[in-house]
Every structure is written in structure tokens, then in C-alpha cells.
Amino acid sequence: MSFSKRMSRIKPSGIRAVQKRIAGKSDMISFAAGLPDPALYPLEDLRKAADTMLEKEGATAFAYGLTKGYGPLLDYLTDRMNNREHVECTKENICILSGSQQGLGLAAMTFLDEGDVVITENPSYLGAINAFRPYGAEFVGVDTDDDGIVIEDLERALEENPKTKMIYVIPNFQNPTGKAWTLERRERFMEVVAKYDVAVVEDNPYGDLRFKGEPLPHLRALDKKGQVIYLGSFSKILSPGMRVAWTCASKEVATAFESLKETNDLQSPELTQMLTYYYLKMFDLEKHIEEIQVVYKERCELMVEMIQKYFPAEIKYTDPEGGMFLWLELPEGLDSDAILDDALAAGIAYIPGESFFSFDGVKNTIRMNFTMVKDDQIRDGIRILGDVFRKHIG
Amino acid sequence: MSFSKRMSRIKPSGIRAVQKRIAGKSDMISFAAGLPDPALYPLEDLRKAADTMLEKEGATAFAYGLTKGYGPLLDYLTDRMNNREHVECTKENICILSGSQQGLGLAAMTFLDEGDVVITENPSYLGAINAFRPYGAEFVGVDTDDDGIVIEDLERALEENPKTKMIYVIPNFQNPTGKAWTLERRERFMEVVAKYDVAVVEDNPYGDLRFKGEPLPHLRALDKKGQVIYLGSFSKILSPGMRVAWTCASKEVATAFESLKETNDLQSPELTQMLTYYYLKMFDLEKHIEEIQVVYKERCELMVEMIQKYFPAEIKYTDPEGGMFLWLELPEGLDSDAILDDALAAGIAYIPGESFFSFDGVKNTIRMNFTMVKDDQIRDGIRILGDVFRKHIG
Known part of the structure; x- marks a missing residue:
């Protein structure tokens, strides 16, 4: 049976590819998530x-x-x-x-x-x-x-x-x-x-x-x-x-x-x-939302603080006022997908940014999630990731 | 903003048209439903x-x-x-x-x-x-x-x-x-x-x-x-x-x-x-299914019995071994959509069959639901509907 033309246009998700690679590795510190923290469900x-x-x-x-x-x-x-x-x-x-x-x-x-x-x-x-x-x-x-x-x-x-x-x-x-x-x-x-x-x-x-x-x-x-x-x-x-x-x-x-x-x-x-x-x-949804905001704010601010402390100065980052993600830009020429091998070997996961573009070729960006990581994981994870990046920036 | 070509191909549901006409009329006997009986949910x-x-x-x-x-x-x-x-x-x-x-x-x-x-x-x-x-x-x-x-x-x-x-x-x-x-x-x-x-x-x-x-x-x-x-x-x-x-x-x-x-x-x-x-x-789904079957069997058999008793002999009907619907074929030349006006005026609803065809023009068929009607409604409804049909067959 032959599929419709539109089926040939479907592209597998770049996020899933990473998540498959880290599935079952419970000691991984993952900045690859795209989820709200289930611990905060009411x-x-x-x-x-x-x-x-x-x-x-x-x-x-x-x-x-x-x-x-x-x-x-x-x-x-x-x-x-x-x-x-x-x-x-x-x-x-x-x-x-x-x-x-x-x-x-x-x-x-x-x-x-x-x-x-x-x-x-x-x-x-x-x-x-x-x-x-x-x-x-x-x-x-x-x-x-x-x-x-x-x-x-x-x-x-x-x-x-x-x-x-x-x-x-x-x-x-x-x-x-x-x-x-x-x-x-x-x-x-x-x-x-x-x-x-x-x-x-x-x-x-x-x-x-x-x-x-x-x-x-x-x-x-x-x-x-x-x-x-x-x-x-x-x-x-x-x-x-x-x-x-x-x-x-x-x-x-x-x-x-x-x-x-x-x-x-x-x-x-x-x-x-x-x-x-x-x-x-x-119940009071607005009160519940405020509780979520407090937790995500702490995690985001801690992540930014650790990035400032541990990442090479060449790496650009966003400093969000909300949401679940921040974004890294590595120096031109670096390939975040290739670096992911080293990061995973060091126990850290993230999502290479390329698949967030409608075209191929942007190799030097990374999506980082801060809602599914605890404070210790943020401190350790960003420090280790800083070392991995430093090795590649040379 | 102009819609895509596919939007011009969408056709409103013929079932909904009937359901809008009977909405809010609680004394209507409706054979127009397409639902399992909620009284039977476990x-x-x-x-x-x-x-x-x-x-x-x-x-x-x-x-x-x-x-x-x-x-x-x-x-x-x-x-x-x-x-x-x-x-x-x-x-x-x-x-x-x-x-x-x-x-x-x-x-x-x-x-x-x-x-x-x-x-x-x-x-x-x-x-x-x-x-x-x-x-x-x-x-x-x-x-x-x-x-x-x-x-x-x-x-x-x-x-x-x-x-x-x-x-x-x-x-x-x-x-x-x-x-x-x-x-x-x-x-x-x-x-x-x-x-x-x-x-x-x-x-x-x-x-x-x-x-x-x-x-x-x-x-x-x-x-x-x-x-x-x-x-x-x-x-x-x-x-x-x-x-x-x-x-x-x-x-x-x-x-x-x-x-x-x-x-x-x-x-x-x-x-x-x-x-x-x-x-x-x-729980035991199969046992629950058997309970549903008993009720629907009674309703279906009663509907067929009443059809045999009250409908003009010219009307063909199916005698299902399961499901939720039976199907009527009126003599050629009759228009079940036009007859619906009289049926609704007499307090009875059904779905004209035309919209179940991928092409227009089949005017003499009707879908009848037997899962959402009680025994009394089946007896009265089929009798009244028989009178409506008889008037049109002449």
C-alpha cells in the first residue's frame, strides 16, 4: 500500500532522538526535558x-x-x-x-x-x-x-x-x-x-x-x-x-x-x-500558578548563576523572565550534536538546537530545560557541562 | 484570511441538522440518537x-x-x-x-x-x-x-x-x-x-x-x-x-x-x-458487555415487532443481530426528509438516510436508533410513525 505524498514530508523529532539515547539512564542529569515538574501538580x-x-x-x-x-x-x-x-x-x-x-x-x-x-x-x-x-x-x-x-x-x-x-x-x-x-x-x-x-x-x-x-x-x-x-x-x-x-x-x-x-x-x-x-x-488556580513560578524562578536564576560561574565566556545564554527553557549559543564552528556524545559520557543531557530551525545547518545552539532539575543537579550539571564545552572550545 | 482548499470540501453533518431541530424538546420520542444508553455505564x-x-x-x-x-x-x-x-x-x-x-x-x-x-x-x-x-x-x-x-x-x-x-x-x-x-x-x-x-x-x-x-x-x-x-x-x-x-x-x-x-x-x-x-x-468488562447486549436485544426485537405490527407493508426494514441501528426503506418516490416535518409535528424524530451516502439523491431511507429509547417509547413511537408513513404512502 502506498502512502500519501504528505507522509514523505514527516520528520522525526530531534528531541525524541536524544530522549531515546538517555532512556533508562537514571543517574543522568537531564537538561533535555520539555515537561513541567510533576512534583508541582496539585x-x-x-x-x-x-x-x-x-x-x-x-x-x-x-x-x-x-x-x-x-x-x-x-x-x-x-x-x-x-x-x-x-x-x-x-x-x-x-x-x-x-x-x-x-x-x-x-x-x-x-x-x-x-x-x-x-x-x-x-x-x-x-x-x-x-x-x-x-x-x-x-x-x-x-x-x-x-x-x-x-x-x-x-x-x-x-x-x-x-x-x-x-x-x-x-x-x-x-x-x-x-x-x-x-x-x-x-x-x-x-x-x-x-x-x-x-x-x-x-x-x-x-x-x-x-x-x-x-x-x-x-x-x-x-x-x-x-x-x-x-x-x-x-x-x-x-x-x-x-x-x-x-x-x-x-x-x-x-x-x-x-x-x-x-x-x-x-x-x-x-x-x-x-x-x-x-x-x-x-480551588484557586492563580495561587497554584504562583507556587510554580516561585520554584521555576529559583531554578532558572540558579542555572544562570552557575552558567556565569562555570561556562567559558564565549558561550552566550538567554536570561528568561519566565517559561521552562534557556538557550545557549556556542562559538561558531562548534557542533552541539557532536559535543552531546561527550556530554552524555559525562552524564549530562541537553537538546541540540538544530531541530528547532525549519532548515538544517545551525549547529552551535542548545536548548536547556530548568524545570525538571533539582538545585544540586543544576550546580553539578552546569559545572560538568562547562568542562565539556571548555574542552571543545580549546 | 483565505482558508485552504480543503475547507471548501467540508460538509455539515446531516445528523446534527436533525438534532438541532429537536434540541430542547423533551417530550419528543427520538429514534435519531447515535449513542449508547448512559444508564448502562458501569x-x-x-x-x-x-x-x-x-x-x-x-x-x-x-x-x-x-x-x-x-x-x-x-x-x-x-x-x-x-x-x-x-x-x-x-x-x-x-x-x-x-x-x-x-x-x-x-x-x-x-x-x-x-x-x-x-x-x-x-x-x-x-x-x-x-x-x-x-x-x-x-x-x-x-x-x-x-x-x-x-x-x-x-x-x-x-x-x-x-x-x-x-x-x-x-x-x-x-x-x-x-x-x-x-x-x-x-x-x-x-x-x-x-x-x-x-x-x-x-x-x-x-x-x-x-x-x-x-x-x-x-x-x-x-x-x-x-x-x-x-x-x-x-x-x-x-x-x-x-x-x-x-x-x-x-x-x-x-x-x-x-x-x-x-x-x-x-x-x-x-x-x-x-x-x-x-x-x-x-472489573469484568465481558460481564458488563453481556448486560448491555440483553437490553439492546430486547429493544431491537420490540422495535422489529412493532414495525411488523404498525408499519405499512411496503416499508422494508433490517432485522439486526447487534449494534444500535436498524434501517428503513420507504417506497421509491417518498422523501424521508420531507416526511420528517410531519413526524416531528407528531413528536417523533429519526435521521433521513440521504446523508449516509457519499452522493446525493437517495431520498427514501431512514436510520432508526433503538438503544436510547425505552419500551413505551418504542411502542408509541413506532405506532405514531406508522400513521405518518401511511398518510404519505396514501
């Missing part, structure tokens, strides 16, 4: 919420529901978007998703024909790039600096690529770099894209993990033309294993997502949506 | 399973897991396929899905390029037809008789359509007709398709709902070339709201599904997979 509260839900509405939790999502959770999300995220919307703008990843696939299905162009940041989330690949789009990367996407480069990319249908960005504590866009950059970005007939996917899984500085407006809040498809998620602030996320977009796009979701998986499980809702009703 | 047992799971492995249930599925559930399904469904396989042939519907979408993604041909039964499950539509395939319908798909017509369809990439069938108690294929028909089907380079999607949500006769081999069990993609589901025998289903296919296809699922939604929720597994470990 387990007891989730159990109480599950008990109450199953007692009160068990039959509903196990039955079919609507494709768009569980009604009370849709109401909660509408309220949250308006009053906490400062995005004006009604329930018609919302569609519940099985994780933000589903939003990426649905955005691709909604907008991309073969030969269309997708603009992403350089680098970007590889799970998004991989979700877009099967649809046969071309990728154009736009560089980012410390303030966010570089507007002049974006303008040039849009001018040079009239077939651009979609722009994918992560303005808050990006995976992989940890960078957040400034307010000015957000405003200028929206001014530029408003001149073009393009959809903007604003992926925001990490926005609530801000542990320094003030929250900045979402692109969707600055969006006057209904171009922005905002993706929010409970994965990093409550539980990734429940796979509850949502989009907030124009009515047309939210409806398109609903139609496609019906053909793709009918609906997200009623059980996980209801459990999320019961937790939100019975 | 609620107490599911609650106990949830309690135990959250106590023992709460952190795992709320964490990320593997795209392919929760390990112990994969082992259970491998065992179930071998020892209960008599399909030889290993864990490498299995991939857990978010409902069978996800399997339909993934099969389309895996096999269909624009202009390819998909063969379906006439009629077929409209949720499958709608899942295939976005990919730009052409549909060719093959008629069924009381024994299953008509082999001569299938051979002709395959010969006349060299671009056929996929055949979609429901050999057990099909939605919408309730028909089951005979053993001979299954064997001849597999002989014919083995001569062609086509994938066969064997959708089996209803196989366990056999309340008469003996189980027959799955196509996947008769498959010597690895062509058959079997889709199994817990939706009709345990809970549809958990969205736990699986495929059993060749290793190549199971791996393709896993890769695509990673880009589409990363994984099914760990929570629902683990809860399903804990239920299976702690």
Missing part, C-alpha cells in the same frame, strides 16, 4: 475535584458531549480571556482543544495548501514545524533578537513571499529560547501583519509562567482585524496529561476549527474537560 | 477504578506519556486482539487513538492524495465520509445486500477506479443499516482486495454488541498481506466520553499513525487511558 486538589465530579455528574463525564467543548468550561474560558488575559471575546470565539498541539494541526488544515509559505521565528517550536510539514508548506524563518522577532526581517519576508498564509510565533518565553517580546515589538508586529492577508498563530503555553517583570498584552488583544489565533493551555499550569487547551480566534476560525475537530476526533474527552472545570471551581 | 465501578488509580498513580495520570499510548493498556489490547478477537498481533501493531474517529482522520492523512478514490459501502457512516472529504478524494459507493458488500460490484468498482487507495467498511452491525457481513462475504472480500494495492479500514465499534448469532472473523484476521487497518473502541461498551480507541494494523501503518498523531495532538490523555486500564483490571 494532586490532592485534583483528586478531590475528581471525587466531587464523579459523585455529582458521573454519567455526564462518561458520555458524549459537544465538539466545541464542555459548556461550563467554555464559559470559564470566555471569562478568563476577557478578565485575566484582557482579550475581548465571546463564547463564539472559543473552541476547546486536545492540547495546543491540536490547535497547530487544525491551523495547518485550515490555512495551508501545498506551496504556501509559513513564517516562523528562528528558532521555533519544533512540534509546530512538524505539525505544519505534512501540508506541503514552505518555511521561511525570521530572526529574533533580545526584544523579539526582528520587524525589518519580518517585513522583508512578507514582501518577498506573497504566498505567505500563516505566521507562527511564541511571544512569551519561547520554546526553545525562553525569550519574551517587548510591548513595542508586539505593537509593531501587529501593525505590519495587518497589512497582509495572513493568519497569525499566537502560541502561549508559557505566558502564565512569568516569574519576573509585568505581563504584556497578547497579540490577540492588539488584533484589530481578527487575524490572530490565540492558543492557551492548562498543560504547563495544571496538568499536561489531561490535554486540555483552547483557541480564542475570530468566529470564522473558531467555527472552522470546530468543524475540522469533528472530523478529526469528534470531541475532547468530556471527563478531562469536566475535571479541569471542577478543579477551577473548587 | 458508573460505580468506574468511580472505584478512578479512586484506586488516583491514589496509586495520580502523578502519572496527570503527566505526559507516550504518543503510542499507555504501556499497560497497550499490553491489554495486544492480549485482547490475540485472545478474544482472534487477530494475531504484537504491541508493534497497536496504536491507541482518541476515539475511532481519530483513526478515520489518520487513515485519510496516511493514504489519500487529491484525486484518489475511496470506496465505501452504500450507505456508510457519514462521520467517516466527512473525515475523508477534506483530503480531496473521490468517493465510489458499492451496494450491500443482506449478506454484506456485493462482491461483483466491488470488483467492478476496483477495476474501473485504478486510483482507489482505500476501502472503508463496517462489517459488524453497520451504522446506519445494522447489517453484518456473512463469513463467506468476508472471505471473498479479502480475496478480491488482496489483488489490489489498497488499504482497507475495518471500523468495528459495534462488534461486541452482537446479541444474536455467533461472532465472525474480523477482516484483519483474514488479512494475509497486512492491508487491513482495524479500528476498535471502548465507546460503545464502556464510555464514549473517555474517547479511548485503538488501531491494530501492519507495523508500517501503526507507526505512520503514531507519527501523525504526534503532530496532531501529541497523545491521548494519560488520565482516560489509565482509568480505562484500571477498570479493565479491577
